[in-house]
Amino acid sequence: MDVWGGDQQDQKPRLVRGFFIGKNMPLNSLDKHAFGKLLSSTVYPAQPIHSIENLFGREKELDRIEKALFAGGRHVFIYGDRGVGKSSLAATAANQYQSSDAEYIDVSCSPDTTLASLIANIAYKATQTSRLTKSTLKSSIEANFRFLKAIISEESSAKDLSNEIKTTADAISVLIEAAEIHSENPIVVIDEFDRISCEHERNLFADLIKQIGDKRINIKIIFTGVAKTLDSLLGAHQSAIRQLETIELPKLSWDARWAIVINAARKFEITVDHEMLVRIAAVSDGYPYYVHLITEKLLWRVYESPAETKEVSWDHYHLAIKDSIQSISAELKRPYELAINQRTSDFEEVLWATADSEWIHRYVKDMYSSYEHIAKSLEPKQILDYKKFSTRIRSLKNSSHGEILIPDEHKKGMYSYKEKMLRGYVRMQAEANGIELIGDKTETKPKQQAHATVKSSSGYHQPKIPDGVTFKRSRSNNHED
Structure with missing residues (x-):
């Protein structure tokens, strides 16, 4: 069974002056509600991306995750700086892997998260999904369950279950039951793993993922976390490394940055100038959040223009930058x-x-x-x-x-x-x-392709500026420290 679905969009954006963006939906023909709804399905400044057609510049990482998840006992850990798109990559990959009989399980960590509370939350979400579609299955297997029987019968909560999970072995038993209930190919995204403040609790997960593999449990896990290195997340418990495909996520390449703008503008049949694409790519500093936010504000400005237009003006752009600044946390x-x-x-x-x-x-x-x-x-x-x-x-x-x-x-x-x-x-x-x-x-002189990185995101600089992009000035450094 192919649980990954369709291929990654193969269109490679080209940087050209006056890029014409397709013929789908004229912006000015939409009412405000329709425009806002379409815009919210195109750019994602406030929530993770879930669909592969809206995720740009992460083809290599998605391919690595796909291959890792097919391997028995292998899980994925995505780490890097805040804001580089770890949650979007995890959500998209999970959405691609998860079988069609359920949605993937998504849980987030907080400073007081423990192994027991997290596993209980996973189990509770698994049974909630199943409650909608698998009542017959649940009633037939309920008697065989030790931990989830009460939850299935709606007599318990995740908080109650957490108190029943005393050991890693208990956590494994809960995951076995949750996987059986949830779907054919269940996958869990554990987001913001770095927020768990207790090092002891973080270390327990190393043993957990080892036992998931050893006991051949039918469940996959994608972790995300902010870190410069994986050591800072897993501490001294490096025994888990062989069960993890570790992916350090860099900033977006330049061509991926303007591809986000081009993709959004195409849906509204408008034109974006070459220099404006360069400015958005530069200002965003490679962070998807900034690209999506600026693009969102830019399209609202075009939509609200008093005169009908099919071209983004520099007035729209400068107003969008100010709007973006106001929206930032x-x-x-x-x-x-x-x-x-x-x-x-x-x-x-x-x-x-x-x-x-x-x-x-x-x-x-x-x-x-x-x-x-x-x-x-x-x-x-x-x-x-x-x-x-x-x-x-x-x-x-x-x-x-x-x-x-x-x-x-x-x-x-x-x-x-x-x-x-x-x-x-x-x-x-x-x-x-x-x-x-x-x-x-x-x-930035290393001779690599436009999408390549010279070092990792924790290194000295971000993806190199593509050939053909020129700036208005050059500087010489004549000062000594």
Whole structure:
């Protein structure tokens, strides 16, 4: 039985000036409700993607997951920085694997999650799914169950079941029963595994997945977690590694970023300019969330235009950037506001300079080169000298300034963002103020294809800028640390 369904969409987006986007549904012919509904099924800034046709730039990872799930006793662990699309990849892969007789099981972790509470939640969701479609099966096998009998009879809850799970062996027994009830090919997504605060509880999962394989239980698990390395999630219990296909998810490649915009615009039969695709790709910093958010706001602006149009204007774009900034969570806004609300008024330009590169880690001298260009492009004002600029950069390590940067442990004068996703927000703020931040191409010279990464997402820079993309300036770095 082929549980993976259709093939991945093979259309490869091309970056061309005035890209014409298809002939499906004219934007201005829709009422507001119809437009909003179609838009919500096209871009996903607020929830994971579940369908393969809306997931761009993850073909290789999906192929790895597919092959891993076919292997007996193998599960998947997707990890990387926050916001790179781990939940979307997990949801899409699970949706492809799960047999058609049920929906896949999706559970999320929290700081107080335990092995017992998580397994109980999986079991409860499995029986809820089955309650809708398998009442005959349940009544015939209920007597053979030890743990789920009460839940099937609607006399118990996940909280009650959690108290009954005392050991890993109990957890295994619950999973056996849940898998039998749920579907032909059940799969579970355990999202945000890193949020489990107790290291002991996280370590219990290493033994759990080993026993799932040893006992040939018919259930697959996809974990997701924020981490720089898998060691930080699994700790000392590396015995689980051989049962896991571990996937470190990088940021989106440039062609995948604008493919999201092209796909959305195609559904509304509108045109997107070449330079605008480049700007969205650059500002998003490779985070799917930002691409989807900007695209959503952009299409709303086009829809609400007083005159009918089939072309996205730069006015639409700049308004969409401001709309996106307003929609971003306070968690990302707060560090930025702390950094710029200082006694001196030059911290915002300094902060923009830190985000002006494709490199994850940057030397202060390179940031200063960016700063000089930014400061000169604004209204005449006094430009900080290199020493004062360096002092500002060091201040961005402090809690009073948002704790935005962290120094490299091994290379003096080199910094990176503490929260990698914040850099995209900084780029949006600069864009809204008329400052275009795009990494200098001279800094990204490795000769690879446009979709390739030079290092992992925890390395020194993100996917390289594709051939054919040019920027309005080049910079030289003449300053010494």
